[in-house]
Amino acid sequence: MKNNVSRRKFIYQAACAGVGYSTLQSTLLNLKLINAASILNLGPKPPDDYKALVCVFLTGGADSFNLLIPRGAAEWGEYQTTRSNLAIPNESILPITPTNYTEKSLGVHPVMPNVQSLFQSGELAFICNVGSMINGVDKSSIYNGTAQLPLGLFSHADQIMHWQTCVPHDRVAQGWGGRLADMFTAANVNQGDAISMNISLAGTNVFQTGNNTIEYTVDPIHGSPTINGYNQGDWQMSNMRSQAIDNMIDQYYADAFKKTYIDIIKKAKDGGEAFNQAIANVQLNTYFGDNRLSQSFQMVAKTIAARQALGMNRQIFFVEFGGWDHHDELLLNQEYMLSVVDDACGEFMASMNDMNISDNVTTFFISEFGRTLTSNGNGTDHAWGGNVFTMGGSVKGGRIYGKYPSLELSNPIEIGSGILIPSISVDEYYAELALWFGVAPSELVELFPNIGNFYNTAGGTPPLGFLL
């Protein structure tokens, strides 16, 4: 229960780390603000030096072994035996032909033709059996209790946190996207400061929260709301109202709760005007569907189109699509929800290509855990490793990264009910994205304190190699 911390402890932490309550080692928190620019590999600036990361969180724990599916006779048989009534029929799986992987024939869920074609055209890649880990563990160390495991393994709330913080040995309030923005903001990478570098289409989230960074939330459909009746007409009511709101916002509040309440309103009010102005004239040429995920992607596309008006060279977006906790009715729900994802992927990539910016925008999909390979009747339960995918013009797509695991029960990485020990850490997946975004290899540890357990940051090769 984290509620009270002694004054002394607070002062100590604040002094050594620049932030309060947590037991993080100070290296992670010490962002070297003074010399921040030196930690980034920004290189010479092309005319439009722009990069954006788009994080898409499939909240609930997507059953990704029904997303990327084995389809060769032998491996599909293994899949079918383990998954029993939840197996997708072999003939309906959409085949893909990875250029770097032939060990198993693979395919994607029948409702994902866009993902299939983006993979085939080299714009989308899969990374197999990824999960949150502190360090590499094996079955015996798990069974004999010596393995160091993420706190609250298999719990939604904890795994949602760990996939965003990359501090799975602790519970912290800052995410790696927030720490990344802290670095870049300190280096003054963006000229504009009306809105945060981190834009959320899904409200406050851990991923985008830094020590100094707070996300700017926009509504997927309505964008940025402004205060009704504020500065609307020169008449007493409008003038008095506007003045009073300004006065209220400009006060200093000693109470941390009051200050936080007002600070958000201030950011919203200042940012809302700038944001709406910037996107007011944006016209996208491509179609987006009217579901929330497509609308979220459309708002991301509009914001990217308005990057110059907003003065942005680096942006991090957060999009969420929840409801993947399919303990029940897995097949039915997946069929609909994966088709929504598939549409959105196609729409967003079409838009990025149309804007000629797809090389500069990398989208990555995550979910807090994979699900049990075995069935609980008509659904699956919380597990660990799962498959993820990433797309964009800079992605070395059409390839499979990592090894598609055996789905046979009692295989060396299976620890009961079809729960798989991850073969790749989320840290490796993310480190690749951070390097592409411009973080120096030596500074990866600031974002991912456990990265050294999986990857030699001084080795000169990227962790997985899926980005150009």
Add this chain to the structure above:
Amino acid sequence: MRLFIQLLITSLFFNPLISQHSDYIGAGQSNGISVTSSSQFYNTQAISTINGQGMDVPYFEASRFLSQASIGFEKEHIQQVLELGYEGWIDQQFQIPASYLTPAMQSIWQERRQARIDIGQDPNEIFGPYALDFNYSWWQTNMTNNDLLRHKIALALSEILVISMNSDLSGYAYFLTDYYDLLLEHSFGNYRDLLYDVTLHPSMAYYLSHLNNPKSNPALNQRPDENYAREIMQLFTIGLFELNEDGSRQMQDGQPIPTYNNDVVSSFAKVFTGLGAGAINSNVTWTNEPYFGLSIWGIDPTVPLQMYENHHEPGPKQLLNGFTVPGGQTGLQDINNGIDNLFQHPNVGPFLAYRLIQRLVKSNPSPAYIQRVSNAFNGLTGGQRGDMKFVIKAILLDEEARSGNYALDEASSRLREPIIRYTQVARMIPKDSPYGRFWNNGYDSANELKQHPLASPSVFNFFLPDHQPTGPIANEGKVAPEFKIHNTTTSINYINKVNQWLMWWVLMYSWEGDQIDTPIYVDFSPFEVLAEHPDDLINEYDRLFTHGQLSDTTRSIIREALMGLTWGNYQRDRAQLGLYLLLISPDYNVMK
């Protein structure tokens, strides 16, 4: 000097209806008068003595108490608290029969059907009753009831034992109202009974998928669904780590101690197998008997689930703290054993104490406060273990909830939940509602403020208890759950909702269009008569909405704005703008 001032105040301010005097001393009109303080409660400045706040302290305290003990209240309830005292009022609330949502929903649904019949339409073509009817009945009840405390506790419980209309439950109003009624029924009961009944409730069983959860089938690699097993432990009873009675974590070698591992989850999953429909509803025409596998479409949610023994996992099950459910029992015996195993775990007291204190009083209770409430849960202050009446009294009567010193303390802060910001003003403010229909659609709150009862995005509620927003709150090591839904969109949406309620007068509205007259408009007339002297008006608002906690800074900002309104019907304008500014101010939104 003090004697003189007290006499003066007695004559001027004894009657809480400030509007009866025509001039005001203080608040800018105190030149030449020198006084000492009459109150230590919120404001030690002497000005509180002459502007009347000093004498209003009991009224402020009662108003503040009700902001903790209710979702919303009216002036008459403040008088009740003043007359009965806190404990007396709580005892009286314990006696008031529950105002349940299901009967209210049925009658609203009937009216909605009748309205269609009246215009010659087929009433069977209206969809429902569904989540909209739940929302209508929730507002109808909470705008008219007198069992304020019970509804406050039920709302708090609905944010702990979470089900949500963000699921197929949205299509079934009875599933929503009957579940809420279950929370109401047990709000003053025993937490053990609540846990058992929640476990067997079709709505929870649907939401966390232990409805029609069969036993293992090794031939098909199938094993029981673990969803409910995991969440009843993590979210409803014991949490992830062993706790001390004061809510702090027990530590071993510097590490917290997990309460359970995946084997325990699997065992509890086996306990919760075999539950299926207890009764069919009128959709089912091919049989009179409920059966295992029947979906919510055919289930009567007012009847608890029943055990289908041949679908229940046989054999012993190893649960927590060395307890094993013996083999050969009935399924419901297994479930009773499982519920007892959880309920008797020492974590439940501090676990529940922390969450309920956060919903009622403050975000960061001291360990000692948590411990005192844990003690009450554990039966140390009387009653059986789990008796909610003792828990509620321990929370609301604690010095940390009641003492004025804590109202001065920054550590006592709590961001009001958006839904409470709404209900508190909606209940207090006089309303023009000729038909008495408080059919609020609720969806606009859910969409714009990201909160409405039973509309959480997941079983993890609208926010988690340990959320820390970036900035001074996190830096001070504090938590502030409600800030999870206070962002650059919702914060402005809230201001615009206040604009709708007060500047456009539309406090709530239904989706019935012209068919049924439902809009509820605000009636400012009792406040307009105070508006000649803005401080009279501001004081009244402070008494009713900010419980005497309005800061001098905010007061002067509002005063300045109101003084600037001098044209036309400026009394009405002042009443509107004054409350608008108060409701968007940090003083209203941050409670102490």
